[in-house]
Amino acid sequence: MIDARGLSCPMPVLMVQREVKKNQPKTIEVLVDNMTAVGNITRFAASQHYEVRYEEKAGDYRMTLWK
Amino acid sequence: MEKTKPSAFKRFMSGYGIVIITGLLIGAAAVALSKLGNPANMGFCIACFLRDIAGASKLHTAGVVQYFRPEIVGLVLGAFVWSLIKREWKPTGGSSPITRFFIGAFVMIGALVFLGCPLRMVIRIGGGDLNALVGLLGFIVGILVGVIPLRMGFSLNRAYKQSAVEGLIFPIILSALFALSLTTKLFASSETGPGSKHAYWLIALVIALVVGALCQQSRLCMAGGIRDVVLFKDFRLISGFAAIIVAVLVGNLIFNGGVKFGMQSQPIAHSDGWMNFLGMTVVGFGSALLGGCPLRQLILTGEGNTDSGITVLGYIAGAAFAHNFGLAGKADGVNEAGEFVRGGASQNALYVLIAALVIFVLIAIFNTKRQKA
Numbered sequence: 268m269i270d271a272r273g274l275s276c277p278m279p280v281l282m283v284q285r286e287v288k289k290n291q292p293k294t295i296e297v298l299v300d301n302m303t304a305v306g307n308i309t310r311f312a313a314s315q316h317y318e319v320r321y322e323e324k325a326g327d328y329r330m331t332l333w334k
Numbered sequence: 335m336e337k338t339k340p341s342a343f344k345r346f347m348s349g350y351g352i353v354i355i356t357g358l359l360i361g362a363a364a365v366a367l368s369k370l371g372n373p374a375n376m377g378f379c380i381a382c383f384l385r386d387i388a389g390a391s392k393l394h395t396a397g398v399v400q401y402f403r404p405e406i407v408g409l410v411l412g413a414f415v416w417s418l419i420k421r422e423w424k425p426t427g428g429s430s431p432i433t434r435f436f437i438g439a440f441v442m443i444g445a446l447v448f449l450g451c452p453l454r455m456v457i458r459i460g461g462g463d464l465n466a467l468v469g470l471l472g473f474i475v476g477i478l479v480g481v482i483p484l485r486m487g488f489s490l491n492r493a494y495k496q497s498a499v500e501g502l503i504f505p506i507i508l509s510a511l512f513a514l515s516l517t518t519k520l521f522a523s524s525e526t527g528p529g530s531k532h533a534y535w536l537i538a539l540v541i542a543l544v545v546g547a548l549c550q551q552s553r554l555c556m557a558g559g560i561r562d563v564v565l566f567k568d569f570r571l572i573s574g575f576a577a578i579i580v581a582v583l584v585g586n587l588i589f590n591g592g593v594k595f596g597m598q599s600q601p602i603a604h605s606d607g608w609m610n611f612l613g614m615t616v617v618g619f620g621s622a623l624l625g626g627c628p629l630r631q632l633i634l635t636g637e638g639n640t641d642s643g644i645t646v647l648g649y650i651a652g653a654a655f656a657h658n659f660g661l662a663g664k665a666d667g668v669n670e671a672g673e674f675v676r677g678g679a680s681q682n683a684l685y686v687l688i689a690a691l692v693i694f695v696l697i698a699i700f701n702t703k704r705q706k707a
Binding site for chain 2: 272273274275276277278280281284300301302303306310311314326
């Protein structure tokens with residue numbers, strides 16, 4: 268699980284990029300706290316051919332990326 | 335569970351569409367505001383307008399740049415209201431606020447050496463001012479340098495949830511001061527120079543409210559545009575950048591009878607290439623560390639981000655320093671004999687820009703936690 272809550276742009280998507288480059292996982296779980304990060308990660312994930320879904324819980328967004 | 339698999343049109347609108355529309359409207363608004371009274375090639379300029387507000391508040395006493403700019407109020411309130419409507423308003427803060435304040439101050443000094451923020455740089459390019467292309471080169475170099483620590487794990491640390499009061503205080507006080515500026519003579523207002531040139535306040539406010547909401551929706555950011563291309567090969571934000579240039583260019587061709595391309599004697603600009611370059615290098619580097627350009631910081635402030643609020647206060651302090659210590663650029667002009675006098679910036683400004691770059695490097699080093707390979 269990547270916890271990118273409270274990190275300003277572009278840290279959350281950079282953390283996801285780093286994880287993809289390093290491990291190329293089939294599934295990535297990411298926790299962010301703003302819609303800018305959700306949008307950025309969604310676009311990056313699409314460019315890497317991941318499917319994305321997210322759910323909001325108490326102001327945070329739990330994202331799941333999978334191939 | 336919400337899925338992010340909308341229709342193609344919705345995907346376009348939430349991707350490139352909204353950014354391009356925002357860019358085109360900002361460009362059109364900039365031309366309109368200049369036509370309605372704002373200085374030429376300065377329909378919007380976050381740095382210049384915060385500098386004018388600093389002057390209006392008598393934090394500096396440069397008599398030609400004092401005016402409580404409604405555009406700043408409109409941008410913050412537009413983002414504030416739109417983020418409330420979208421349920422994205424969220425008071426956060428605590429991510430190295432003092433560091434952000436000082437980075438903001440130096441970014442503002444860099445912008446005032448160049449005579450414009452990244453947004454005005456783009457508007458100037460659309461207006462035919464080729465000095466802004468030199469500034470753009472510096473801005474790109476600054477961001478490329480700033481991307482290095484980002485790749486290595488640089489962070490100004492986490493922000494945390496704050497109270498509603500903390501998120502509200504900036505927009506409320508800004509609005510109250512603006513109301514005072516309209517109803518009293520407490521604030522200074524220029525009688526000559528750029529500060530004296532402005533569109534009617536209500537028109538400027540309404541235009542900026544719309545632009546603020548659009549920027550909140552699209553996340554438009556001048557620094558982010560270049561950064562995202564470098565880091566992620568993502569051209570979404572930079573498309574807004576290009577859209578502004580196109581809209582300003584077309585707007586000037588239609589409404590101002592053409593565009594005068596050149597370097598000398600462009601409106602409120604100087605042709606000292608090195609200072610234009612270095613000023614915007616500082617803006618680019620600092621904005622990469624801050625995570626966004628001055629426009630974006632204003633929008634985030636409206637969304638309740640108090641770290642961006644502190645950054646905006648840093649910009650205002652930087653503007654005061656820039657004018658109190660003779661660091662701001664001086665525009666090209668003509669003397670009494672009608673001869674061209676080249677503007678530029680002082681030797682002290684050069685020293686401050688170099689100091690800013692050194693300080694940014696140190697901030698980057700001390701806030702970078704190396705990632706495990």
